[in-house]
Amino acid sequence: MTYDVEAVRAQFPALRAGGAHFDGPGGTQTPRPVIDAIGEALAGPLSNGGGGRTAGERSAGELVVAARRAMADLLGTEPSEIVFGRSATQLTYDLSRTLAASWAPGDEVVVTRLDHDANVRPWIQAAQAAGATVRWADFDPASGELTADDVRAVLSERTRLVAVTAASNLIGTRPPVPEIARLVHEAGALLHVDAVHAAAHTYVDRDALGADFLVCSPYKFCGPHLGVLAGRAELLEGLRPDKLVPSADTVPERFELGTLPYEFLAGVRAAVDFFAALAGPAEGSRRARLAGSFAALEAHEDVLRSRIEEALGAFPSVTLYSRARRRTPTLLLGFEGREAQDAYRFLADRGVVAPAGSFYAVEASRRLGLGDTGALRVGLAPYTNADDVERLISGLGDFLGRAA
Structure with missing residues (x-):
């Protein structure tokens, strides 16, 4: 290439x-293809998604489907596992509150000092609300390395979740996430990976990373401002987030609050296609x-x-x-x-x-x-x-x- x-x-x-x-x-x-895709979505018939009987409804539905497929290709998941939200921060907050509903005093959550605060504070606050304990994995300031041993040192049989970055947005460090995932799962815990910075520079494969949940932000890879969560289907099916009574209860729709930004979803699909063509045909x-x-x-x-x-x-x-x-x-x-x-x-x-x-x-x-x-x-x-x-x-x- x-x-x-x-x-x-x-x-x-x-x-x-x-x-x-x-x-x-x-x-x-x-890039121009993303700008054009957003403009074209707004210029055509566009209505709130519904039964698909009108041109606007059909356009909205098609934009959602295309964006889910594009993000699934980018992250190595299935389209049904892709959740859209206002930002990665918002999605992490929503997920943390939902997961914390099953936590209790004595449970433990692990966060790292390498991470963006969006993968730290939501988990700390959710743990505090549930009476759970927060444990910190430190990185070596001299080398910038966060190792699997650093995480191992703070795991226990009471660990419920570990939050770690796939790449530091501050110093670029890429921890050995697959090795960390193995330790986390051996402890019976879940792994939440912040791939916001990583997805702009590296080929992301959620399953190869071993992530149960993974978030990213298209505006970090030439797309529009919104967030994406890729969660394992069996885990998403078992979670009951707060939602409006009339809104869809299917997965992934039950995690998407309010009307989706259809024009930005057109931009997401275009951004993924733009990256797919970076090295030429x-x-x-x-x-x-x-x-x-x-x-x-x-x-x-x-x-x-x-x-x-x-x-x-x-x-x-x-x-x-x-x-x-x-x-x-x-x-x-x-x-x-x-x-x-x-x-x-x-x-x-x-x-x-x-x-x-x-x-x-x-x-x-x-x-x-x-x-x-x-x-x-x-x-x-x-x-x-x-x-x-x-x-x-x-x-x-x-x-x-x-x-x-």
């Missing part, structure tokens, strides 16, 4: 403004094409990440916190004697977008000794090219060479 980054970039209207975007971990720019199913695209994308991003890391080696006053052996192309940088926010503003004035902060990964930021302030995050996206990288490196050099 080949990766023609300039052909990819040509499909992003926002890039015409000239910025070099390293803010992908917070949300990517949107290929034979086989959409799932197979996605595998080829992600392999090509990872190779492309690895080259650019290596170039950035090589250049950072010439800046002794820069601390690179992204050190794990397996990680996404997401780099967290600190500056000796300088504020990360100053670096962000300096780069922004030069058209290089690399924000500073803790990015809701407050526990990870604190564990790294950065408090809630965080550091400068540099994240690659499918449209990042070598020129962008050189602009970033040049800008950092100018910032560090400037008097404080």
Whole structure:
């Protein structure tokens, strides 16, 4: 498979403004096929889904079906296991409350200090409401690694659920989720995986990961703003979330509160198809094409990440916190004697977008000794090219060479 980054970039209207975007971990720019799909859905007949007797009802139903199939292909699940919601955070909150209905004092829930707070706080709050105990799995701040042994150390026969990230949105670390899943299931617990960051950079397979539940956000992989939950069918069937009396009680519809954003579902399908074509035309199913695209994308991003890391080696006053052996192309940088926010503003004035902060990964930021302030995050996206990288490196050099 080949990766023609300039052909990819040509499909992003926002890039015409000239910025070099390293803010992908917070949300990517949107390609033309996604924009067009959303517009076309809104331009045609569109009604609240119902009996399918009108053109608008049929359109709504078709958009839902197509989006479920697309996300199932992206995540390695069945369409009937795909739940849509306003955001991954909202879906995690809803799931945590539903699962916690069966928890009791003495039960335990495990969260990690590597995770985005959306995969930490909902579980803590649900555990507190049920009288359950929260146990923390720590990661090594020196290496950035979260190991299976770190999770093993806090598992017990009372563990009911473990929440872990597939990739850190702050430092890129990709924990050994399949190994963690094996330990979790041996303990008789469930595994909830946050794949919001991972799904933008890696080929996700829920079953290979061993996840019972997995969430992601299409706006992190060039789609619209909403969330997706992929849960195992047998588990979803056994859960009874709060819902309105007249709303559907089938799975996955019983977890979807209110009318779905049909136009955004059109964008979700288009975003998955966009990723499936990243490496050019290929034979086989959409799932197979996605595998080829992600392999090509990872190779492309690895080259650019290596170039950035090589250049950072010439800046002794820069601390690179992204050190794990397996990680996404997401780099967290600190500056000796300088504020990360100053670096962000300096780069922004030069058209290089690399924000500073803790990015809701407050526990990870604190564990790294950065408090809630965080550091400068540099994240690659499918449209990042070598020129962008050189602009970033040049800008950092100018910032560090400037008097404080």
